[in-house]
Every structure is written in C-alpha cells, then in structure tokens.
Amino acid sequence: MAVAARVAGVLLTAFFFGLTFEGIGRKVTARIQKRYGPPWYQNFIDVLKTLTKHGWTHGWIFDFGVVMALGGVIATLTFVPLGNFVAFPGLDNFFVIVYLFTVGALGMAMGMVGTGNPWASIGVARALTLMLGYEVPYLIVITSLLYNFKTSNISTIVEIQSVNGWNIFRFPIGALVAFICLQGMLGKEPFEAPIAPAEIASGPMVELSAKYMGLLMLMNTFMEFVEISIFVDLFLGGGNYFEFLLKYLTVWIFAIMISAVLPRFRIEQAVYFYWTVPLLLAFIQVFLVVAGM
Amino acid sequence: MITLLIAVPLALAFATIPLRKLARLILPVVVLANLVILFALKPHVGKIIELGSWPAVYGITLFFDEVAFYFLSFVNMMFLVISLITRDERFSIPLLVMNAALNGLILTADFFNSFVFLEIIAITSYIISTDKDNALGSFKYLIFGGVASIFYLIGAVFMYVQGGTLNMAYSSYIIGMSNPELMKTALVLFAITLLVELKVLPFGLWVPDVYGNGSALTPVVLGSVVSTATVYLFSRLSLTFVDEHLPPVFYYTVLASIVLSQLGALYQKNLGRTLAFASMASMSTVVASLLTRQESVVSTALFYLFTDALAKFVLFTVYGNLGVANFRNAKTTGIAFTFSSLSLVGVPIFAGFWGKYYLLKALFEQENYVLAIVVLVSTLIELAYVTKWNIEQWFAKKETTKGEIENIDLPFVQKLFVLLSALILLVIGLFPQLLLDKTNLLAEKLFDFQLYRDIFFGKGGM
Amino acid sequence: MQNILLVAIIGSVAGYLLSLFYRRLGPIILLLISLYAFAMLWEIPSNTAENFLGYDVLYLTTLGKYFALLSLIVFSAYAIFNIVWIETLKTPHAFNALSILTLAGTLGVFFTTNLVVLYIFWELTVFASLFIVPMSKSEAKRAAVWYVTITAIGSFAFLFATFLLYSKFYTFDLVEISRNLSQLPKPTIWLVVCSMLTAGIAKSGVFPLHVWLRNVHGKAPDTFSAVLSGQLVKMGSYLIALLLSIFPVTTLFPHFYGGVNILSYILIWLGNVSILVGTLMAIKQNDMKMLIAFSTVANSGYILIGLALLDQVGFAGGLFHVFNHAIAATMIFLSFAAVVYRTGTTKIDELGGLIHRMPVTFITYLVGIISLAGIPPTSGFISKWMIFQSLVSRGMFVTEIFVFVGSIGSFLYVFRPLAGVFLGQLKSKYKDVREVPIIMQIPMILLVLVTVFFGVFPGQVLEFIVGAQKEFGIDAFQYEGTKLITSMGYWDTWIVFVMFAVGFLIAAVLYLITPKGKKIPLEDQYTSGEFLHNFDLYHYASRFYAFLEREYGDHPSLENLYASLVNALKSLGKGIDYLVSRTASAYVFWLGVILLLLWKGW
Amino acid sequence: MSNRGNVKIDERTVWEKIADQLRSRSMWMLHYCTGCGAVELPPSMTSRFDLERFGIGPMATPRQADIFLITGYLSVKTLRRVIYTYEKMPDPKYVIGFGSCTINGGIYYDSYATINRLDYYIPVDLYIAGCMPRPEAIFEAFTKLMEMIRKGEANGWKRYKENYEWYKQNQLRSLGEVIIHDEFHE
Secondary structure, rough: OOHHHHHHHHHHHHHHHHHHHHHHHHHHHHOOOOOOOOOEEEEHHHHHHHHHOOEEEEOHHHHHHHHHHHHHHHHHHOOOOEOEOOOOOOOOEEEHHHHHHHHHHHHHHHHHHHOOOHHHHHHEEEEEEEEHHHHHHHHHHHHHHHHOOOEEHHHHHHHHHHHHHHHHOOHHHHHHHHHHHHHHHHHHHHHHHHHHHHHHHHHHHHHHHHHHHHHHHHHHHHHHHHHHHHHHHHHOOOOOHHHHHHHHHHHHHHHHHHHOOOOOOHHHHHHHHOHHHHHHHHHHHHHHOOOOO | OHHHHHHHHHHHHOOOOOOOOHHHHHHHHHHHHHHHHHHHHOOOOOOOEHHHOOOOOOOOOOEEOHHHHHHHHHHHHHHHHHHHOOOOHHHHHHHHHHHHHHHHHHHEEEEHHHHHHHHHHHHHHHHHHHHHHHHHHHOOOOOHHHHHHHHHHHHHHHHHHHHOHHHHHHHHHHHHHHOOOHHHHHHHHHHHHHHHHOOOOOOOOOOHHHHOOOOOHHHHHHHHHEEEEEEEHHHHHHHHOOOOOOOHHHHHHHHHHHHHHHHHHHOOOOOHHHHHHHHHHHHHHHHEEEEEEEEOHHHHHHHHHHHHHHHHHHHHHHHHHHHHOOHHHHHHHHHHHHHHHHHHHHHOHHHHHHHHHHHHHHHHHOOOOOOOOHHHHHHHHHHHHHHHHHHHHHOOOOOOOOOEEEOOOOOEEEHHHHHHHHHHHHHHHHHHHHHHHHHHHHHHHHHOOHHHHHHHHHHHOO | OOOHHHHHHHHHHHHHHHHOOOOOOOHHHHHHHHHHHHHHHHOOOOEEEEEEEEEEEEOHHHHHHHHHHHHHHHHHHHHHHHHHHHOOOHHHHHHHHHHHHHHHHHHHHHHHHHHHHHHHHHHHHHHHHHHHHHHHHOHHHHHHHHHHHHHHHHHHHHHHHHEEEEHHHOEEEEEHHOOHHHOOOOHHHHHHHHHHHHHHHHHHOOHOOHHHHHHHHHHOOHHHHHHHHHHHHHHHHHHHHHHHHOOOOHHHEEEEOOOHHHHHHHHHHHHHHHHHHHHHHHHHHHHHHHHHHHHHHHHHHHHHHHHHHOOHHHHHHHHHHHHHHHHHHHHHHHHHHHHHHHHHOOOOHHHOHHHOOOHHHHHHHHHHHHHOOOOOOOOOOHHHHHHHHHHHEEEEEEHHHHHHHHHHHHHHHHHHHHHHHHOOOOOHOOOOOOOHHHHHHHHHHHHHHHHHHHOOHHHHHHHHHHHHHHOOOOOOOOEEEEEEEEOEEEEEHHHHHHHHHHHHHHHEEEEEOOOOEEEEOOOOOOOOOOOOOOOHHHHOOOOOOHHHHHHHHOOOOOOHHHHHHHHHHHHHHHHHHHHHHHHHHHHHHHHHHHHHHHHOOO | EEEEEEEEEEOOOOOHHHHHHHHOOOOOEEEEOOOHHHHHHHHHHHHOOOHHHHHOEEEOOHHHOOOEEEEEEHHHHHHHHHHHHHOOOEEEEEEEEEEHHOOOOOOHHHOOOOOOOOOOOOOHHHEEOOOOHHHHHHHHHHHHHHHHHHHOOOOHHHHHHHHHHHHHHHHHHHOOOOOOOOOOOO
C-alpha cells in the first residue's frame, strides 16, 4: 500500500505543482512583456474547461494515441525521484526513464497523425527531428555523469550530491549543455518549431478539440515535470521534497525567461545548432570526466 | 591388339568417304568398338607394343599403361556421347580421323609419332571449327596452330639429335644424364605448342571466336576431348620425362591467364563467348596446378579437369542448341544447366566443389598460397557471371512476336545425355572418393619415370 | 540433429513434388517441418555431438540451439503467412522447395562447429536463397547477383582461413583449433580471424559489405525478405558470435581502450559506422522495404557492437538484440507483405490511411516498430538497455554517440512508414481495401504476443543467453525473475509493465469520465478555411524528412563505388576481348616479334 | 435558458453551472480576422490592455477555440468560410459581432458583395457598437459575455443546433448552390 500512496503522491504533486508553476510561468512572461498576466490558477481553469467541452474524435487510433500518450507519461512520472521522495527506490534507472518517456511521445505522435491532418504529420516530423538534435548531446552529458558516479540510478546520484555538493558546480559545462537540451525538450521558444502556431497551426495539436486538448495539456505538463525533475535531480542535488520543488521552480522560471525573449529556430537550424555547439561542449565535458577531473 | 584403336577409325574414315550418309552411323559404332577393345585389354596393362617388331629404340612403339587406359577411356566415352548427339553429318569423317589421332597421341611413346598425331588432330579441329561458317575464327586458329606446331617439331629434332633416338623414354633418359639444359629448352618448345591447344591466354587468343561461334559441336569436341588429350601429353612430357620446373615466366603467365580470362568472361554479353573464356580459365587452372609439379596437386588437378570437362560439355551443348534459352519451359535442361554451372563454380553438393576443395587443400599443404588465392579470386569472378547467366535464363521473359513464350527445348537424345552427365556430377559430388582414388593413381604413375624406363629397358634395346 | 537435417532436405524435394498438385501444400510442409524441428530441438540438450551420414561433425552448442530455435520461429511464421500469400507467385513450386532448402541450410550451419561442414551448409543456404530473390520483381535479378558475389567474398575468405588452419593443425574442428590457436605467429592469427569474420560481416550486412542489402531485401518476394532480414542475416551474426566466443580473443589480442581488445574495438567501429549509415540512409528511403533493409544494417551494427564487447552485459545485450531484431523484422516485413498483397505497391507516398481498412496489419507493424525502436514494454528495449549499460560502464563515449544517434534515428525512420502508409488520409484508390485473410493474420498476431510476452518476462531467452555465456567462459548475466541486474543499476520489467498499465488505466478513466467525442469522417479536417475536393493530396508522406535530408544530401555512396569497381574490372575484360578479336595478320606480326625476341634473348 | 412566461428558469445542472464558471474564465479566441476590426485585437492583447488577465488568448485552430469574432463587414466569399469554420468549433461556442456592419450592413449595406444581417446566418451572442470599437469597448463586451455565460444566457450555439434548418436555408439562399466543374467533380 505504501507504494500506491507514494505513486499517488508523485502524481498529485506533478498535477498540482506542474500546473501552478505553469501559471506562475505565464505570469512571469506577462511581467516581462509589461503585462499583468493571468492568475496563477489560470492553467487549472484552462484544463478543466477543455475537459467539459464536447469535441470530435477521428477514430479509435486517435483516442488510443491520446490515452497511450498520457498513460506513458504518467508511467514515466512514477519512476522519477523528486528529491529523496521516490515511488520505487532503486528502480529509477536513467535509461528506463528516458525510453519510457518515448512511449508517451510515440503515442502522441501516432494519435495526432492518426487524425489524418498533414499539419500534424509535419509537426511530428519536426518534433522527431528536433529530438534527434537535442537527445544526442543530452545523453552524452548524462552518461558522462553516470560514468563518473559508476551508477545509472538517479536516486543514488541524488544522495551522492547531498554529500559532496551539487553537480552543477562540479560539472558546469555538463549542466549548461543539459540546460540547453532541456530547453529543446520542453519545446520552449527557441526550439518551438514543432508546435509553431503561426507556421503549422500548432503542429500536432491542430485537430485536438475539447477534452483531447485538455488531456494533451495535462500530458505536456507531466512531460515538463519529468524533464525538469531529472535535470534538478542530476545537477541540483538532493534535499527534501520542498527544497526539490524550490529548485524546480527556479529552473522553470529561468527557462521561461529565456523563452519569453527569443524568436523561433527553423528546424534544421535547431538540429545544426544542437549538433555543433552543445555536442562540442558535451565532448569537452566527457574529456574532463574521462581525464578524471 | 591396341593398335586397332588407331587403325580401325583411320581405315573406316577413308573407306566411308564415298558413302557420306553411312559415316554418320559408323562413327558411334567405331567408337563403341574402341571402348570394347580398350576394356578387353584392361587386364594386361603396362605393355609396350612395337610396331613391325622393330626394337623400341629404332621402331615406333606404343605404350599402354593405366594412365593411358584412363585417359583413353575418358576420351572415347566423350567421343561416343558426341557422336550420338551431333545431328549434322558433315563432320563425321574428320571426327573419325580425329578419334584415331587422339588414340594415337595417348598411346604413342615416340616423339615424332606424337608430332604427327598432334598435326592430324590440329587439322581435323581446324575443319570442325569452321562449323556455323566461322571462317575468320578458324583461320586465326589455323595460324596459331600452324606456327606453334613448328616448335614441337624443333623440340623433337633436338631430342633426336642429342638423344640419338626418337623414343621418348630413351632420349629423355640419355639427355637427362648428359645435357639436362637441352632437355629444358626442348620442354619449353614442346610447352609453347601444347599451351596453344591448352588455351592459356597469350597462346589461346583464338579460343573465344572458335568456341563462341554458337555451334554445339566445336566447343565440345575441342573443349572436352582435345584439351584432355593435350593435358595428358603435357603432363607426360613435363612431369615424367623432365624433373625440373619450366621457367617461372610460364607459371606467372598461366596465373595471369586464369584471372584475365575470368575478367574477359565477366565482360562478355554473349553466353557463348563467356563460356569460351570460362573454359580458358579452367584449363589455365589445370595447367597452373600441373606446373607446380607436386603429386597431390597434380592428382587434384586431374580430378578438377575431368569434372570441369563434363560440366563444360553440358553447358556448351545446351548453349549450342538453344542459345540463351528460357528454362521456364525447358525445365529438365534448365536443371541440368544449373547443376553443371553450379558444379563449375564449386557449390557444395556438386563434383566441382570437391575439385576445388581438394585442390585448395593440396595447395595449402604445399604452402603455395599464391595459386590458392588466384583460384579463389577466379572462382569469385566466375560465380558472378555464372549466377548472372543462370538467373537470366531462368527468369527470362522472351515473348516472341506472337506474344506467347516460344518453348524450344533440347531434342530427347541430347536432353538425355545432358541430364545424365549432370547426374554424374551430382553422384561424384556425393561420393568424391570414386574419382579421387583413380586420379591419385594417375598422378603417382605420371611421376615415376623410373617404372616407365624399366619397362622399356627391360624389353630390349640398349 | 541429423534426422532434423535429413527431414528438412527430403522435405524440400517433397515440397517441390507436392506443390505441383496444389501450391499451398508447400508452405504447409515447411510449417510441419519447422514445428517438428522445434519440438525435437527443444529436447536435445546442448553440447551433444552426433554424426551426419557417417562423419561425426554435428555438435550442438547452446549458442547454436538458441539461433536454431529463433530461426524456426521465424520460418514457421513465414510458412503460415505463405499458405495464402503463395497465390501471388508465378513459380510457387521452386519457391517452396528452395525455402525449405534454405531452412535446412541454416539449421545445418547452427548445428556444426566443423569448419568445412559449416561452409557447405553456408553455401547451400546462400544458393538456395539466391534463386528465390528474383522470383517476384524483374529488377531483382541484378540484386541477386550482387547478393551472391558479396556473400561469396565473405565465404571464400572463410574458406581461405579454413584451409590455412587445416594446413597448420590438420583439423577442421573449431574447438580444437581455438585451443592451440595461440601457437601461430601474430600476423597469421590476424589474417585468419579477420578473414573468418569477413564471412560474418558480409552476411550480416555490416558496413563495408552492406551494399547488397537494400536491393535484395527491397526487391525480393515480400515474405521472403522477412526471412532474409529476420533470419539469414542472423547467420552472419551467429558466425561472429561463435568466432568471438570460441577464439580466445581477449587473450590473443592486446587490450586497447575501456577494457576492450583491439580486434573488438575495430569491430565496434565497424558497428558504429554501419549504425550511422543504416540510420541516415533509412531516413531517406521512400520504398518501405528498402527502409527496413537499411534498419537491418543499423541493427546488425548494434548486434556487432554488443557481441564485440564480450563482457557480462554487452554480450548478453548483443545476443538478446539478435532475438528482438529477428522477431521485429519478421513482423514488419510480414505486415508490409500484407500491405503489398492488398495494394500492390511498396512506395510510401502512394499509400496512406490504411489503418482504417487493415487494423490488424497496423497493430503488427506498430508493435514491430515499438520493439525495433527499443521502447520499454516490448523486448526491443531490454537488449538496447544492456548495450547502453555496458558502453556507459566502460566509458566508450564515441561509440555511445553512434549508438544514441542510431536509437533516436530509429524513431525517425520507423515513423515514416507509420505516418505515410498507415495513418493520414486514405487514398481513394484503396478505399475498398479489405483486411488480409485470417491465415495471414495469425502469424502476425502470434509474433505480437511473443514480442510483448518476452518484453515483460524475458526469463526464457535470458536462460539461453546465460547458457551460451557460461559455455564460452564469459561471466553470465545476472537476473532474478524479471529483475535485470547489472553493475550500473537494475530494473524490473514486470513493475515497468504494471506501472505502464496503471498509467494507461488512469488516462483511460480520465478519457471516459469526460464527455464523449463525436466521430467525424476522415475528410472533416481543419484546412485553414479552404474547400478541398481531392483529399488524396491532403497527405504528408513524400520527402517526409526533407529538412533533415538536405543536411546530408550529397553523401558518398558506397554502392556507386562498388559498381564503378566492377566496371573497372569489366573494362579490363574489354581489353582482353579487344586483344582476342584482332585480325589474323596482327597475330602473325606479333608472333614474329616474339620469335625475334626469343631468338635474340636466347 | 428559456424565458417561459418572462420568468427566466435556469435549467442548467450543477455540472453545467460549474462548467460555465470555468468557461467564462478561460475563453480562447479564434485568431481568424474577418474584417477591419481585427486591427483592434492586438492592442487589446498586449501590455496596455492585457486580455490574458481574463484568461482570453488567441488560438490557431477552430478546434480549440471558444469565441468567434466577426470583426466588421462580412463579404459573401468570407461568409462561406466563416460558416465552414464555425461548424468546426466544438460546443459551446460564442460569436461576437463587431460594429454596425454585422447588425445591418453598416456603410456597406447596399453593396452586392456583403451581407447585411449576420444573425440570419450564424447565431450571434453579443454585438459591440462602434465603427470599429476601441479596446475599452471590446473589454466591456468580453466582461458582458463572461457574465452572460455565467448566467447561462449565451446560448447561441444551442439556437444554432435547434433551428439548424432555418440557418442552413438562409445560408444557401445567400450563397447559392455551390456547383464546381473541375477534374475532381463528376
């Protein structure tokens, strides 16, 4: 029963804090644009409003895709350690989380293209290409971390950091690369080509009416929650639950601030950028790790 | 008794000139008779026959031992099959003459006599190569053959002047003792002549035009029968009588000839010329193995020679009669063609594989890696074009003007023999020991000049 | 073992004769043979030696048993699918006979450690499969010739090494050779091992010799490319696995980097390049079968990296990936065969929206690509996870780059047919396409169940892998039930599956309590206000990753290099042909010159 | 909300009430600028008049939109697309007509190309007076609309569903039967 409680705890945290932080993010963006911005609970209202509307479905593959997407991301969420609060101690292997994460992405991709709208296919093709871009330097940097600590369990790395300091200070370049890739993962401004509202009518989400939009927004929140919590766990060390949320907020606000002021990369520029600057930095990081820094 | 093998075909050849039709029927009967005589004389092998009871040194002698017996049986069997298969009777008489000359060539133990028989074979093969009005090709063959045979004569004269006698055993023994250097030059001269017939590239430039002219008869007669007899003479001369190597330049030219003729075959667009180049390549492989002068290698070379001759027989017969056939509606011929072409390439369950397998095993035991690699590379190239042609014929969609696929097929007799030889290849493929023991015996016999000489010296003469 | 082989060989003749009466009998016989062989083989304990027609050459290693059982699964799925599919073939009798012969050949290869017998069965398989390749498309003829020649390069190198070893040790038995291999001088060891591995590399389509894969798998008869890619490629991986484990590679060759000896390092680099080539070329392909052919090149690279690591986790990862890729490739090619059976084309941009007409085929393809791309609930992920763990623990970061590009790239290229063929707008031409008959659906569904089952309970496959590792002295991979343990960390397939189900349940509950969406037809799309009349064009499939392909558009193509090499050889042949067809007077002149030289030279 | 005997009886269930509260606080505009009034929208969304305070923001596709703004005159050609897009929006959806052109054709009342009364073709919940209302007027309208939604009076989408035939007939009469002769049509 303890496991079920812990899982429920993780999910509720993700739901509640995910949406509140998104609300705070929108407020920060508004403040940057010298606007008041919506109340902090605006995202709750948006999600619940979409869930009450009467939408359309494009057949069983569309429904299955949306449910598989949300289900996959929820499954990934349960394995992610929030500071020292872990649903399955020991089982949170980094590669399992990254690849279980792709179940959600594949489900969403399949569902959206299942609608039959070419905007969605173009959006998904861009999303996958962008993923090819940011995933390689990200995994290189993280594996250099794993190689350094000789374990691929995130919770053990969290404990190590609570002992001898945050990784962000020991691997600054690695943290920088990971943050740039995080920006791509979150789909925030500089790398927003896959869901560009102006160019391809919000990409994959073009045919999402009412509740499907709500479920996908929930999934997007959970995805962001997973991505940022991995970053926080690996680079900003341990500490209890509330410290974790505080660090999560700072990282989130920092990402939002960058996204609020930058225009959007073209997709091949994004991949070209990812495979030159961050990959080079990742290599420097690897060299330092292997050289026993 | 053994002289009948030469006398009967020769006599009947000239007897039947007036009655042209009859020759067509006599040919198979004569060859059958040869075979019967041959097998009748099997028990007392290893005997010299002196013509006109002149002693060996002076007169002309025939030497009938196991090596001669097996080569004769193979040549005559192939001749029997050819005689049954050919449909145009124009060449019956030259074939009879050629049969006599071939038997003579294998049996004779006399230099000048072998030159005479060689000349007769050459002339008859010029005539046969004019099939399908291939005048230019046979004329080039005539030029090559004529010029080359002069060297054989000079060689024989050297042997006679130095050795005092034309008998192979005596003269090579005497010259071997007194002046081995001369023996080597004589062998070089003999080699130049024989290499023309053995289709090694620089000398065999005439082969593609003659073999590739599309007739069923020429390539089979020249390819399988005459080449085998020439291999016998070449191995007898270079292995038994002389026990040093030919100058290494010959060895390298033969190696180059293997690879270059394979490349030539790879380039060809016409199946006939491809098969011509292929037979040049395989014959050069046999010659290269003979030149290594090691007994195990020579025995495997002979094994490879016999299986290759059979396979070439099938390929040339099918090509001669059908051209680039469409096997979709000639299934049995197709299967025979594929079996023999795969055996040519060395696919496991066929005889060709064991030919290459034993050859490579022997070469590796003798640490002769160069020839092994050349054989492997040549098989690789051969594999490429043989597969191309096999697939081309199995999956060809030849629509005639009437739209449906014309279904031409081999007549029954030819199809029977083609299938028979393909099955022989399969049987040898499953039980290679049958042929291997015989070729080991041949190789062993070819190498001991001692036994050959004792039989002659024991008989008479000095 | 001997009677399995004999049954298969006799079966092929029987297959030919019976299918003369009724063409569907052939696949049924193949099915019976493979089921019989599976049952018999399951009982035979590994390390048993038997004689075959009098020569005691057959020796069943655990590795051989594992590969044989895997190939029998692939062949039985192929046979069931063929029962109905055989109708589309013009020459079914030869097809049946030769496919049974191919099975016999592959089983022969797995059952022996005697080099010559291995070579014989190897050639038997190559030539049996050769004649099947050109049976459907006419331009497959050239592909077949390429297939044989490149595979022959490998097998002749293997033959060369076999005879070299025979001339040194006078035995063909691999186990005995490996025992006293170290006596040979260093260069000879290098020559022998490299030439033997070339056979494996040529057959499994690894980098330098992968050129034939695209054409052969792309143009072979549809179901046979499932066997080609799922099973025959695995013969190459089997040979590599056998050689790397039997030969004492770690002691023979000096240590190079990250606990890996120099030979394995070269193999790993070959694997890397083939992953990169396979992935980038697969992303470009528009023909779906050629796309999966290039994914086979990439996955053979994975297997090679896994095997070359030769440690507890990496070797097990390589072997497990053999299982995953075989099953996944078969599933994908069978689903393509079903698509082609109904629509007749393999071009992605000519198809679209087939999910609405062929749901079962879609599900097979979906689970196939989930396993091929290595996504958790299916077995594909386990092997990739093992290889990642081993690479990370050794700190081989450059290899990791290629491996990550390969695994992420696999999402891209498997998604292209998914979006182009199955999802998107349904072309009006295929409006009334029906699902494939039941018999064709059975193997597809079976393979789906196998993939998901072994994804959650990999125990049985791991048992074989651990057996193979123990047999060759590599310390075995540890696992308890469904928990996979490595030095770097562990995870539990069962808990991941349960949590995936729980997540799916939560999402489903959320989906059900909210108001139900109204089903709208495929044509009711947001078209930014435009009125569309021809929805066939409203489908994004051709040049799917145009923006990515432009980045590496003008890449060097190895195929053209090999083609120009062959043309160079042919031009050499043309030179000979030129020499041959000179006039007689030219010959006389040259003969005179030679005579002069001889005379003067003498 | 039916006013039987001039007593407005609220027939909404509890869930409906809560949903309307949510719908009023988070309205997504369809970013489809039909007329000259569209130029007023950007200033209302940017820093001086911040629409996002009320949870109102632009959306790219009709599938996700709640409010449909008809900003000014409506030519016959755009009417066909307006109807096509309106039917793509999920229920409940609200329409706001800007300026007099949507009420009685405004200054283009006698033009051959524009329509005079928007209400005949799609149900309009709210009109904003002014020949292109300034942002303040737009804010006034939006707050009014939010209030109407909370009270359950903004039922244009229900009216459209109930007398769908009548609307369809008006639309066909004004647009005329659409007959296209090209290679796609028989």
